[in-house]
Amino acid sequence: MGTSKSATLAAPEHSTEHIRRLAAGTLMPGFSGIAVPVWILDAYDAGLAAVCLYGTNVASPVQLRDLCAGLRAHSPHTLIAVDEEGGDVTRLHYLTGSPQPGNAVLGRLDDVTLTATSAATIGQELASLGINLNLAPDADVNSEADNPVIGVRSFGAEPDLVARHTAAWIRGLEDSGVASCAKHFPGHGSTTSDSHHELPRVSADAATLEARELVPFRALVEAKGATVMTSHILVDALDPENPATFSSRILQGLLREELGFDGVILTDALDMAGASADTGVPEAAVRALQAGADLLCVGSDTGPELYEQTLAAITEAVAEGRLSLERLADAAARVAGLSARFPAAGAAEIHQATPRGISSKPGRPALDSAEADATLDAGRIREAFEVSAAAENWLAREEPVAIVQVDTGANFAVGQVPWGPAAATDAVVGEGEVPDGAKVAVVGRGLDGDHPLWTVFSRLRAEGHAVIAVECGWPRGGADIVTYGASLGVSQALCGLLLGSH
Known part of the structure; x- marks a missing residue:
């Protein structure tokens, strides 16, 4: 099925085949439906780095377990990602709601041990399914009460509180064997618009950003979190022309050089209007790599046509000299290193596992369900x-x-x-x-x-x-x-x- 790995790996370093494989090693598409489509399996054979699961990929606990086991059986060493923040944002519990309380509740209780335990519970559940990358925690400081997209996803409105709980959440999750992803760098908490629908603008001055937005991300670096997710927002004090996802000043100058982050830089979904409304997803992918991103979240309903267009755009950008081969190879190597750092359970282990918190019972859970929050009463x-x-x-x-x-x-x-x-x-x-x-x-x-x-x-x-x-x-x-x-x-x-x- 598809091009064999051995043939592709043997391709000359500057060949189109080799460049396409490197490009595939930076992509993380989603897909439609509750079964793994053939085009995803073909893409894995040709070097695909990762896949992201969404709520629409979940029909039942058994189906989800089988889906993950099928992906793992075909590609044991790649990344399976999901957006499982706990609280309001959940994918594993998309049909019932999460048993976890979520960041805002944890922040109000302000007990870092509880926060780490909540994250560990989520991590154990993900690991039992073979999922080894969680697009969480949300590290935004929710300084704007009318924020339409962050809100209770944040630990709070106070930077130091958000920082200590971000670090605790990362520790709890990664100690369970699942990579974390702090988001949305350099901070989406002060916006009054949603980057899914438009391009928000942050007008805070540099001193405010330093004292507020960047505090949790400094804590992330100190905690050695595995990945950071970029945001599709314009931050005037940092780069008034390019959204953070496409800004080398922000991703290379600030995140890599000033803050010292050495993990994987992952984009928010490129099908969001804040990223690709003007250019389309393929060009957005090229721009993100140019700026310093390593792993590109393509979007929930990628499909084979869009995936191929994105792969072709990256390959063509290298051929034209717009994107250096070195930058592409660095991105692919960082992603491969992440997979090696967080190996997942194999298909056999997944089939035998019983994930914590996923109910096989039909219908609405009872109010006093024993499958309620495993962390807090x-x-x-x-x-x-x-x-x-x-x-x-x-x-x-x-x-x-x-x-x-x-x-x-x-x-x-x-x-x-x-x-x-x-x-x-x-x-x-x-x-x-x-x-x-x-x-x-x-x-x-x-x-x-x-x-x-x-x-x-x-x-x-x-x-x-x-x-x-x-x-x-x-x-x-x-x-x-x-x-x-x-x-x-x-x-x-x-x-x-x-x-x-x-």
Whole structure:
């Protein structure tokens, strides 16, 4: 199937065959569907470095295990990556929600041992599937409350807190045998737009960046984290012309030379508008390599045509002298070194493993599921909640409880994962189903002034109900309870509080 490895490796150093193999050694595509497509297997035979799994690749625990085992059987020594941050961003638990609390809850508890344990639990689960690269932790300092893409993915708004938990998360994950990827360098936390849809701009001056955005990434270097992910943002004080992913000033000058990072530089997905809306993915790949990136995340639905176009663009750039062969070879060698540093379990071990936290049970998990958070019990998670005096009074009232969850969209990073009380209990009702005399918790996330939750809240209060508003995201003001996350583990803890089973 495809070109044999021995024939390709024997190709002369400057041959097109050799250059294409080096180029393939820098690419990490995704793919559509729940089975490994033939074109991915052919690409592996021709030198493909890695593949990234997404939520749409997951249909069941057994299917996921078989998918990973199939990839490992065909290519035992390459990288299988996934975005498993814990909390709201999960791929392994895309169908139910993550049992882990997520970064914002961990940051509020501010216990680095708990953070490392949460990361280790995730790492053990990934390793049992043969996944050896996790695109986490998020090391952004969420200094902008209205940030549409970071929010509860961050450990917090205070740089030193984010730094110590970033380092702890990296240690916990990598001690489990899975490579980490701190993101989104040089810092996406102060943006008010989402790089999935446009190119955000950071206008903070150099002193602010040094004191805020760069602090967690210095901690990453000190912790010897394996990889860093670039962000598709313009940072005026560092390079006003090129987004970070395409900036040699940022990737080489700042990250490599000033901060001393010697690991693999990995791009955020190149199919995002902030990276390729103007140029297309193939040219974005060339620009990222030129700037100093080593491993290129192509995107979730790459497909054979786009993969070939990207491979051809890199090969042509070397032939034209736009991209040096030395730079390409360095990138491919760094990626190969990462694979060697984090070897994965073989296909046989994967088939025998029972990943922690992945439930084979159909349907919604029970509120008191034994497969809930392996790191924190519900009581400890609730210590991270903000509960107002009005909410305390509501909790003390004797009326029966009704929970109304208002539909709220999520950013692309989170996707369509079950969230909030609706993911954790059957006790959620529609607005029109609230019984007379019930006290009501109205639940949403991203509760800005225009959120539809407030209309539901006002109507229920006008009907005479005692009503509180619950924010399952980063606080933006006005909510009576703030949970700092909407994962299954956090939502179970919230339901215990609201329903009085705590």
